[in-house]
Amino acid sequence: MTRLLTVENLTVGLPAGADRPHAVEDVSLHLDAGEILCVVGESGSGKSITANTVMGLLPKGLPVKGGAITFEGEPLLGLSAEAMRSRRGRRMAMVFQEPMTALNPLMKVGDQIAEALAVHGKGAEAKARVPELLAAVNLPDPAAIARMHPFRLSGGQRQRVMIAMALALEPALLIADEPTTALDVTTQAQILRLIREIQQRRGMGVMFITHDFGVVAEIADRVAVMQRGRIVEQGTASEVLNAPRHPYTRTLISAVPHGRASDRAAIGPEPVLAMKGVTKTYQRGGWFGARAVVKAVHDADFTLNKGETLGLVGESGSGKSTLARCVVRLVEPEQGEILFHGANLRPLSRQGWLPYRKRIQMVFQDPYASLNPRRKVGDAITEGPVTHGVSPAEARQRALELLRLVKLDPSAMDRYPHEFSGGQRQRIGLARALAMQPELLIADEPVSALDVSVQAQVLDLLAEIRQRLGLTMLFITHDLRVAAQICDRIAVMQRGAIVELGPTAEVFGAPKHPYTRSLLDSIPGRGWTPPELAEIS
């Protein structure tokens, strides 16, 4: 095998005032032709910076301070912009994370690929090559797709187009920066398979950047683990995944949701919430012209018993969030019954709902958007109880207790949300919901925006609080491993309908519906069970 890329002792600085002096420090790695190297790390670990340095795409203000990059036997650092440009695209190509914004919305897909060819003087071949490339990334009817504008393609299809564009000039090196993070699991599985297949067919070297150990298990030959700008562990995939040596790798791997259900107390049939035939449709179109009708949720039935956690799982657009929002009236369904302890909540007015606000609370997905940036944490936690007539002093006292419960410092009370990390903000959001002393907690993807290690902490916290306060919980997630770990029963949603509902072990062990089966088959790294690692002190 030939050595394709070598990075030696690379150090890239950060602007003054950042949390550390170097974005990337003393990084050494190498990549052979025909190999997939996964660079893994949490957000801010410097994995994208490493990739961008290789491509010569560093943002201004991040100076390369030392080290060398050798690509196909030639040093890359210090090349002129012109020399870099002739290699970029032709010899090395990149696929980005966000397929929705990476394509020019005003240009036909085929023209964009042809442009990539034309830039490197191969415009004449475009007519023949474009359909060929689109076929190579397994897009159906390449001739028709080439004539479409990007908005007509789904996220997965766009990512395929991006890959086709990157492959247009048959590069020797492909850098993929989280190419599947924005995609649903079933699409992700297809794209991973595609990258694997093309890489093998053409003998390319692929540098694959990801934060997901499941994806690593699926695709990697070798793995480099990054933490705070340094590579802490490097080795073959099986070594790193099954016998990690560095403490950080061990923490990361033990934080991967293991998907093993924990033992729980038996739950009696004592319904807290019952949904019967809930339907919500969205209508588009104005006063004139035809209306388009989209069924976001239809005929949803489920019961939630006291002390139980029900998981709503499904891909984006399956209606799981809409259904959860129906329960707290953020969305008003037009049909069906929402029975809370037997009382139908659906026809109630805004006023009539007030007494139930205390008893049903919600935790939101995005820790950066779910707290008012202009309100102190203490005020955010106390405003709910105060609205419902608790005296401010008492609410403050309770907020302090809650901060302790979610393992935050009491000094957090007088600080603003932007001073906290994502995981801490999610705890604040949880404290805000708990301040109302609810019986039913709705958690809408509470961990999907967090890094794995933080995700594990928040999940543990949720499990502990649920146990201690005897909460009933409706847990929405797209991550099946997380669902398996935390839920007693699981409802699988597809295109607005619940297609399967049953105890967790049953749904995972013997799925009945074909969609559930395809979801389970798409879990990245399903063949890999994270090893049980001894606690490291």
Add this chain to the structure above:
Amino acid sequence: MRGFWRNFCRNRGAVVGLVILLLVIATAIAAPWLYPGSPWDMAGMPFAPPGEMGMMLGTDSLGRDVAAGIAHGARVSLLVGAVSTVVALVIGIGLGAIAGYLGGLADDLVMRFTEFFQTIPSFVLAILLVAIFTPTIGSIVFAIAVVSWPPVARVVRAEFLSLRSREFVQASEVLGKSRISIVFGDILPNALSPIVVLSSLMVASAILLESALSFLGLGDPNMMSWGFLIGSGRSVIRMAWWMSVFPGIAIFLTVLSLNLVGEGLSDALNPRLARNRGGKA
């Protein structure tokens, strides 16, 4: 707050604008001491050129001091600019908030009403209103406010539409807060930056509108204003250029300074946008 200042000062033009604006405000405040007595009184020989007879900026056809007129006119111009902007903000924020927060039919009705105002040329409407209500300072402020609220309503509506679906607003809904406290406590504070920027530009256009109205003789007859000075000098501009030019420069500098300050505010309140624009670090 300190970060806000640093970002504001990074824009040189904004600092210059702020200095000019403060000078104009100081002149307006100090006018009764700088030029005691009424600016309508005769102070010297008619048509005295600048610098002669102790008149720094000359006199007009009735021997009134142009410099005194400009200093006293600054009070009227700034007052009309500020008050009419406040009135326009109250109308615009109110209607925009209703449209953006409630959405649906309320949104449709309010926005059609807003468009109704936007389809009428604003200056013509302002002239009409002042002519109907007889020119007083009150009717001028009212007319300017009525023609300048629609952009505020549109901006506020757009901000509310996007903020309404943010999770922290939904969290407040789930906590059971009232609509009023969600609108004023959660959404409005987060929509303030574009409103602040817009309002500094509105003060500038209100000053221009007021000047234009008094140029046409529709100003308050008891108030000295820049537009009136230009209007009265227009017929003798070839004989006595200073009568129109100096008030013109005053309007120009004030409006320019407000625009510079507005741009500085916009940079300071959206530092990320400013940096992307390639401003010097």
